[in-house]
Amino acid sequence: MNTSIDYSEKIPNNVDLVSDRRLQRALESWQPRFASWWSEMGPASFQDKEIYLRTAIDVGQQGWAHFSHVKLPDYRWGIFLSEPETDRRIGFGELKGQPVWQEVPGEFRTELRRLIVVQGDTEPASVEQQRYLSQTAPSLYDLRNLFQINVEEGRHLWAMVYLLHAYFGRDGRDEADALLERNSGDPDHPRILGAFNEKTSDWLSYLLFTYFTDRDGKYQLGALKESAFDPLSRTCEFMLKEEAHHMFVGASGIGRVIQRTCDVMNEHNTDDVRKYGVIDLETLQKYVNFHFSVSLDLFGSETSTNAANYYSAGLKGRFAEDSYQDDHVLIEEEDFIIEAKDGLWSKTPKPAITVVNQQLRRSYIDDCAKGVRRWNRILDQNGVDFQLKLPHEAFHRQVGLYQEEFVTPEGTITSQDEWNDVASNFLPTDSDRDFVLSLMQPVYEQGQMASWISPPTTGIHTQGIDYDYVRL
Amino acid sequence: MRQGISQVDRYVHKSHFYKGHNLTDFDIPPNKFRHWDLTIDDEIATLVLTVDQSAPAFGSYELKLNSYDIGVDIELANAIRHIRLGHPTIKCVVITSGLQGTFCAGANIRMLAAADHSHKVNFCKYTNETRLEMEQASNLSGIKFLAAVNGACSGGGYELALACDHILLVDDRSTSISLPEVPLLGVLPGTGGLTRLTDKRHIRRDRADIFATKAEGISGNEALEWGLVDELATPTRFQQAVTSRANELAKLSSRLRGTPTEIPSTRPITSEKYITYDWVKVELFDTHAELKIFVTSNSDWLLRTALELDDVLCRLRFDYPHLGTLVLRTEGSIDDAVLQDSGLTHTSTSDQVELQLLWRRCLTRLDLTAKTLVTAIEPGSCFIGILLELALACDRIFMLDGQFEDHDNPLPAASIQLTETNFGSMPMWNEISRLTSRFWGDQEASKNLSPFLETEILAAKAAELGLVSATPDDLDWDDELRLFIEERSSFSADALTAMEANQRFSGPETMATKIFARLSAWQNWVFTRPNASGPNGALQRYGSGARAEFDNRRT
DSSP states (O other), X not given: OOOOOOHHHHSOBSSOGGGOHHHHHHHHHHHHHHHHHHHHHSOSSOTTSEEEEEEOOOSSTTTTOEEEEEEGGGOOXXXXXXXXXXXXXXXXXXXXXXXXXXXXXXXXXXXXXXXXXXXXXXXXXXXXXXXXXXXXXXOHHHHHHHHHHHHHHHHHHHHHHHHHHHXXXXXXXXXXXXXXXXXXXXXXXXXXXXXXXXXXXXHHHHHHIIIIIHHHHHHHHHHHHTOSBHHHHHHHHHHHHHHHHHHHHHHHHHHHHHHHHHHHHHHHTOXXXXXXXXXXXXXXXXXXXXXXXXXXXXXXXXXXXXXXXXXXXXXXXXXXXXXXXSOSSOSSOEEEEEXXXXXXXXXXXXXXXXXXXXXHHHHHHHHHHHHHHHXXXXXXXXXXXXXXXXXXXXXXXXXXXXXXXXXXXXXXXXXXXXXXXXXXXXXXXXXXXXHHHHHOOOOOSTTOOOTTSOOOSSOSTTOOTTSOSEEO | OOXXXXXXXXXXXXXXXXXXXXXXXXXXXXXXXXXXXXXEETTXXXXXXXOOTTOOSSSSOOOGGGEEOHHHHHHHHHHHHHHHHHOTTOOEEEEEEOSTTEEEOEEOHHHHHHSOHHHHHHHHHHHHHHHHHHHHIIIIIOOEEEEEEOSEEETHHHHHHHTSSEEEEEOSSSOEEEOOIIXXXXXXXXXXXXXXXXXXSOOXXXXXXXXXXXXXXXXHHHHHHHTXXXXXXXXXXXXXXXXXXXXXXXXXXXXXXXXXXXXXXXXXXXXSSEEEOSSEEEEEOXXXXXXXXXXXXXXXXXXXXXXXXXXXXXHHHHHOTTOOEEEEEEESOHHHHHHXXXXXXXXXXXXXXXXXXXXXXXXXXXXXXXXXXXXXEOTTOOEETHHHXXXXXXXXXXXXXXXXXXXXXXXXXXXXXXXXXXXXXSOOTTSXXXXXXXXXXXHHHXXXXXXXXXXXXXXXXXXXXXSOSBOOOHHHHHHHHHXXXXXXXXXXXXXXXXXXXXXXXXXXXXXXXXXXIIIHHHHHHHHHSHHHHSTTSHHHHTTSSSOOOOXXXXX
């Protein structure tokens, strides 16, 4: 092969890329496409600046978090699978107890490819959605975090492309190309999942996206980590490490927004804080309502034969499968869904195997609630008499059992007209969005923060808050 | 290393039943026949059926009244093969019975009741292939068949007579011919009977309906008048009528002169992993088999290979039902393959004609094999002419683009070659070539092929011409094949069989395709219905004194 590319240097990896001729060839044609996608669809500015970024160069304790200043196009996107587990067995479904697969069984090729493509499609989508945020970052610290998330979403795309290239032959290569050909919000070639075609136009949305939508990513990856297809499992396990940082950005970011609002409320002894350039808590609640509900949609229908088939075949399990106290086959197990009947909620028993999506969604909701409790503690500590709440799971849903229902955040079933009358109390209005947008003024002085957000309590990787995270 | 689901066998209750199971023997020389007696007298061969009722092919049923099972029919097929290849002087074959008062009672009902579904299907297919071969021998070899029906003739017995050129019925005022399947057994006369009544003998449809629902049948003059038989003779005149009719038929024969061909034995060496012949070797896996043909310049290679292929296809059908996919490969030099292919272009003697027809039958056997057929064209292969025809019979053709680069001395990239053989001398049962069928309705595609006659075609060109389905390179090759086979074994075998049978025969219908599609498909459906095979169905109740119970709802 006529090539002088030093693969281990250019593409950090633990998949023996150097000796995998097929993978090399596939990546040779894909990598330039990725580079051009990154320049066209990646961050709209700062591509030529040095950013203090973490690069994964190994999967070990030392290797996965290597910090240095690097220009975005020079970022070394790597391919990592977590260490293999000896004699790993399938943990659920009809094949429970059998050895996991190191290759794709022909029987499940289509389904596995689909799962990987759907997951892979979300990764570059969020980079595209966040493309213009770099122009309005509230601080260099936040700007750096945005880029860190962007490059890691890029790496997650690489991870999924690796699986497609290494295990799915020509079809896989075609699908890998298509991941770069669909674009968020493109009317002709949109991203696969609806939520990933919405613009992330402001930083408040972005922070909530990282809290709620990236958390969906955590649950999806966690469910795929259980897969009987071992390379997928190991890939997802490593991706989860990075995903945790994304959620930290969201959880701490919203915490900082709340802190700032509390500070202003207390300083001026008023709820009417907009005029001081901070986000009022009612508006924040509306944004929470919106992002939580669209993220719930990402889990799919409450009852799903696809999810049941994936589960039975061992392709996709549940988050932390081991923690479920059932037989992990679910054919005989019973669960339930909550349906709207005559204006009331009613519990309907269902075979557990048919409500796997719902089980995943429930654990997601519990997880989301933990962060909300932490935010509320900030409110308590600052003596502010307000509590943020997650809306009812049937509120504002476009997918699944509740898509025809009109449910308030408190869970009251109403009519379409009633709901429309009060929708502006639940969801951000145009004027709310205009207000939030008006706050989005870039702050690029080291250590300085925008008016609507407090500084973080600590910097990145032992650096101070006023560190030059982005070298201008 | 495969740790995939293929080892798991979730759906197939893997029965290594062939361990210790008596494999079916499809190669029986006339001197080992138990049920037929073959005599050769100059231009006339006589086949006398006297079924040994204590020699069933399996189980414990008795083959009463000259009823037959697969064992009887395998002998018939061998007899015809010996007449065609070994006896070039024969111009007429007389089929008659050695049993007093009975010609043939058709397929044995106890056997059908005891057989599992796949055996019933295979049995019917094989018997149909044999009867069509008789008609092919009449049309293309000039061997005429005379059914000398010297006693009661029902069901498959009459269907055997229908496959002959001339039916001579004894007229003793009692002997009748009949198709009692519908009224008595709740199934169809599935060995071509219904099709031949209307399409070969041109019996009016309402008369065919009357005949096929009249259990006692029709005799003498009425049978003659309706066209169900061609000639009547009283018992005393019968033998004389047979002789003179046989001589008449022989006179009509256009059979060429030729030298007798000695038919080699095709009995393979079988083990759990392999079925091995001289030039054909089959490796057996969990859900698929890989068949390789080794091509040489040996002078008997064409004959032997066709016999071996034919034999192994029958074995795979009957004895290896769990193998759903068959991967075909060839190995040999291009020169040898070209040489062998040219051996099929001569048709000036009867032995040359028979060799060509032997390959033609073998290929149609492949067309009708209810397994997914795949060809893998790799470096070192020689898919040329007749061998390419095997590939064209397949559902998918994979051709490696380039070489196996990791091999120490990689062989040159594979090529294929079209020859005259591919353009008409090996038609399928629909009477058109596999190429015509492949490009049915696309004259442009067919026209594009002609410049490439006898030219080495590489993978990219083959794909462009539509001759192959996919051209993975060496990096993807193994995986693409593995995934295809595994995917195939995850689908419903029933749906695959039905789908493939639909896709393999684009183009016109012939009597043969009607027999294999319409008649057999309906028969196979009827076989699975409780009205036929349920505990109270007609097959089970037949002869028990109890009436069958039918669920008579119709759509």
